[in-house]
Amino acid sequence: MQHKVIDVKDVVIRFAGDSGDGMQLTGSLFADMSAVYGNGLSTFPDFPAEIRAPHGTVSGVSGFTVHIGSGHISTPGDFCDMLVAMNPAALKTNAKWLKRTALVLIDEDAFDDAGMEKAGFRENPFTELKIEDRTIISAPITTLTYESLKDSGLDHKSIGRCKNMFTLGMACFIYSRPVEYIFGYLEKKFGKKHPELVAPNRKVLQDGYNYASNIQAIPDTYQIEPEHKEPGIYRNITGNQAVAWGLLAAAEKAGLKLFCGSYPITPATAILEELAIHKSLGATTLQAEDEIAGICTAIGAAYAGDLAVTTTSGPGLSLKSEALGLAVMTELPIVIVDVQRAGPSTGIPTKTEQTDLNQVLYGRNGECPLVVMAAHSPANCFDAAFNAAKIALEHLTPVVLLSEGFLGNGSEPWRIPSMADYPEIRPPCARESDRGSFKPFERDPETMARRWAVPGQKGFEHRVGGLEKNHDGVLSSAPENHALMVRERAEKVSRVADCIPALEVDGPQRGPLLVVGWGGTYGHLSSAVAQARSEGMEVSYAHFDYINPLPKNTAEVLAGYDRILVCELNSGHFAGYLRSVLPQFGYMQYNKVEGQPFLVQELVSAIEDALKR
């Protein structure tokens, strides 16, 4: 039968199944394929912390959302155009995200009595969920996968694992994606170690594609034209990968080796894993015995002259607090990457939040300021990490770079830059004229940074440590010296503002409402503001990449609006910070602490409400 091919601007597809069903792989393959095809895209993996949660249950559902479009895509989308539900539990947890026009593709084999009971369904799940008006494509995916591979020579269990490829084949047909890209991927993944898996996976993928094209159940197929993008070489990149690469880029520009001391922690581990690969670029990774050793080895490496970093998430950051104070006191350049997750304590490790801001701003003993920055999209993590390292090295200060699980695991297409376009990084190294009389805490009058001498340099022997010292590096508990050093350390951090870009405003410089955000909410906030404006609302938007210090023109920008609405995925950390730093303004808040990103729709409503008040 001839299907009608409909051109659409963008679609949101959510792949959902048991945590062992391979949904993360299926979703990311679909995303990569769309990226190569030239679509704009944004992804959002949403999975449980358990590696294999109880089979078939609601708590074990793993999802991967891909939003693709022919224009720029800045969020993974609120509601989906197609839901792939590999079992009843996946349908149950995701039904609320269905658009009215959505397709639902289910593996009907999994919708047996046992599956329905595990998900807590009594009768017809579609009626129970009130989604019987959606287009349901019910396919016996498990049976068809076994049928497809019965002569493959694979054992029963291995065949069962291939059903995600059958599903992916169906999705490829529905969205007019060529399966050839996946063939290439399969060759790369299995070709060397498991060549026996290449042919069966290819076959089942193709069979899924063919099946979808043969059945009558699929009314239409869709086409999403490639985005008209700036010419160049592109790739798809996750936030964690981009952080790792940005750090490598900074090390190269500074002419230093990169040292990363870290302890594995969700959702930051992929940065350590990525850096561990790149020994040929001078990266050394040390998987430490704990979080504290992670940062302390980094502090040691910074003292010895490396670009030193440690990567972590909230609970790990808590453990590093005392050592962060040591880095502030010894004035050594280290970068701490915190990929935030839902807390407190262990919280919900795989879910995203912005709840560590207060901790990085205030969570240390003594007067202990450091530079705080935030990345705003997966690809932006590259520049954010580069800039964090540049500031750390040029101002001799620890810098905390805040990322989020949403950014770290999420991905988007990225136009590959050339390193020639990035600035050199020039740390304030000890001067030849100081040989023999080096004063470790004497400062550059402009930046207030001290100079960096490293062991092995003759005539620069000096001691650093956690005890208060004077400019000469000699221990001092004199009241006036302590007051001076406290002031100077703070002044050094605040002068970083001289070297960061001004705050930009999306929209008019004056008006009734300014929406303010920071970090990974950028995509949602910019989409919401654009939508609100298209609906006739008068609203501007400012997004902060630099939190401490704030851009120098912050007060000037904020002064232009009647109301300021600070939107963040916590109970109001940034709003509270702005209140204390710039108390002359009033701040309204929109907050969400559910371990989930914002929805564009709820933000548009919040903007509307703010304008009414």
Next chain:
Amino acid sequence: MKYTYTDFKSDQEVRWCPGCGDHAVLAAMQRAMPRVAEALGYEKERFVVVSGIGCSSRLPYYMDTYGFHGIHGRATAISTGIKVANPSLNVWQACGDGDALAIGGNHFIHAVRRNIDINIILFNNQIYGLTKGQYSPTSKFGAITKTSPYGTVEHPFNPGSLVLGAKGTFFARGLDTELKLNEEIMVAAATHNGTSVVEMLTNCVIFNNGAHSTISDRATKADRTIVLRHGEKMIFGKDRNKGLVLDGLKLKVVTIGEKGITEDDILTHDAHEDNIGIHTMLADMKYPEYPVALGVIRDVADVTYDGGVRMQAEQVTAKAKIHCVDDLLRSGSTWEVK
């Protein structure tokens, strides 16, 4: 020799209590470093002294070398970072029994396990001195201190057992009053490739005076300690007539000339033996059943962490296709928009 001990003395006033055992350990270190520089062909600027928190951790300020006074318990992690970042440095670490074995116990055992080439000088006075007299993880069972007014009810660590249990490659024990021996041990520790742990038995005149007096008193020291040297007979005593033999599965003290025992029956110390069995027994010896072992108990060669890191980096780099960040950015799947 190119350097003398004064080259390693800083201009800072030493602020330990008069009579503290740490003074003697500092002196031994300042005397050992010129010899280490000579033996390894190192310039002074390649020496780094790291410490944690505690009385003994003030030591870096008294050395005219690069120095890092860290935070409580973390010296070993800081030393590790320094050594991995620049393996050509000679990294020394001063830490106390509380610092290394209580709050820093985790870093300590993992450094030993990794066999990273650092020299840990562990000042063991069996007390928390800087916080004024609480029991430490090496305080004797029943020790009466400010936080154990009725005596402790916990067993102490033997640092040697910890090191050997983690398959350490170097363990030695010194005694604060033995300046020459300590200097000799420190030279051996610093020239050993791998983690060297030197337990320095030190006295705290204020909070644990006489911590080691049962073995350190001049009158009885020769009978209550044994100095082990590789390749030499395990003989001790004022009259050099006592020795150690194996009796079944245990060590036993015998007297040469009694019951037909001759010098030939006495064990010869082999610090290079890979099996930790005899080294564990020697490190565990306690007075009065045995003399307390001093000197280098274990010194075996093995792969070091810093060496492994470097070697792997060279091997990977030799085969790598990615040599700069531009290569990296263009690696893997990419597509072109024209």
